[in-house]
Amino acid sequence: MSTSGVFTSVVDGRVDGSIYTDPAIFEEEMKRIFHRYWVYVGHASEVPELGDYVLKTIGRQPVILTRDEEDNVTVLLNQCRHRGSTVCQAARGNSTVFRCQYHGWTYKNSGELIGIPRPDGYPADLDKRQFGLFKAPRIGTVRGFVFASLAGDGISFDDHIAPARHYIEAFCDASPVGEVMLSGGVQRTVFNANWKYIGGDGYHGAFTHRSTKELLDAREPVTAHAATRTSKAEAGSTASTFLDRKTSNAVSLGNGHVRLHDDRKNEASLTAIARDTHLSPADAKEYLGLMKAAYGEDSYEDVLAQSDPHIEIWPNLQLTGTHVRTVRPVAPNRTEVEMAPALLRGVPESVNNARIRSHEWFFGPASFGSPDDSEIFERIQRGLDAKAVPPLLLARGLHRQEVMPDGVILGNRSDETTQRGQLTQWEKVMNEGVSK
């Protein structure tokens, strides 16, 4: 932030390290992005039954994702309207009401205040409707992915999500009925570094993930089953990292949404699917049969090829390989990341089990891939204690990226087109002002 109060990110292909370290900037990110703009909250499959709830966080604010008695998925602030205590403590559960245990104020799971003990202490005409749990004023959903804005105004959800919507749908279409379920549990992780390092880097695989490449190279070809789709790309043989523009791209879609594109159409064979998701040959055959029946002989391979969008939906959701990743900034130098395998509705249990085991290979605190990302992020955070001038370089591919007529920017897979796309959006939203 300059003295003029204007936030800047990438200038002439350089970015000042303070956006990753400055506590004052982090405070403004909470206010201007997480407590105001559209953020991903959770998935409807986490609250499948009427009355189900799960605790979530928007920025720093405690919220409850609920499915009320009318089957509406709602986002409520977890704060009693009387004296402010949280009204829900369990991480998840099922309840028709939330009751504050301080003075017994009671709310329906849709948020309406229904009970005040000894109401004679208030005027008889007290309007309970004014004291329901605060609801996120705006909610948007795509295939069960629930987003919320805690501000009543600003860009509409449809406009915000438009550049990413197709890819969320493509991710879900790995299921023959087009639905994913986050019912396989979640890996909750934390590292000591800034949230903005995460994601969209098509350049790091060959170095950061060299250990996974060595494991894959050491496998007998015939038993090479366990790699996830993502791990293949992220394991980053030099060849896949530096593919040319025709087969692989770093893409800035607009509104901060970015993705890495790999042309997988030729891989959508039975062999590739079995290898990528750790499926047994019998399960692979059954899964492909279901997909063929659902999407048609001519289309199902395209559907499969597109079902790993490797997309970062700004600011805090990523759909990569077989998993859903949620980013939760805690402090300028501390970030929590949740990684949940996306299970497919409409497939045999064994197929989903294979997806889970394949997810664990690359993702999670004890896995072989993502811990090295966390480690590198912590090294950056330490490195930024050095105050070098001029600042960090984020110029890779700036000279060769192309702006398409629809505003989409295409670079080579290893270009920093993606990070520039995210930071351009960061700058725009940070300068839009704060909520009332």
Next chain:
Amino acid sequence: MTATAVRTSPVTDAETLARVERFLYTEAEIMDDHRYPEWLELWTEELEYWVPFDLADETPQGRVAVICDDRPRLKERLARFDGGYAHAQIPRPVLSRTVSNVLVDQVSDGTLEVRSRFVLTLLKHQWQTVTHAQEMVFSGKAIHVLEPAGDTLRIRRKTVRLSNVVLPLPNIQFLL
């Protein structure tokens, strides 16, 4: 690895208890010292190593885990640690664990089920500054299913109920 109900009976003879404890202490020392090939030798050919992410999970089926290894996956885990490119383990954390509360049951088929508790301290010391050092405590319950192998024991199955899973986990790039 599933929660099959097996008939067990408590083992009280001093010789067996001493043998089991000695085995657990040896395993702990090998894990603390990052001696990965030696650790692999403690396992039976067919093996299951499971660290659930949810303390309520009774089976890894359908649930994402911290670790869920069969022999090929475990061998990759150890090869990666010793391969020189597991950045998250460089420098290797300094580990020291205490194993106690050892309870041994004889499982009906002749194998032993051993429950124990551990407290593990970890020091991550990159950059050699106090500011950036990470001191962590990991604790939990281990359940070993041990089979006799000649005059020693081998691990057929190991489940670790890691207490720390109730909070977001930092990198777990060492053996539990």
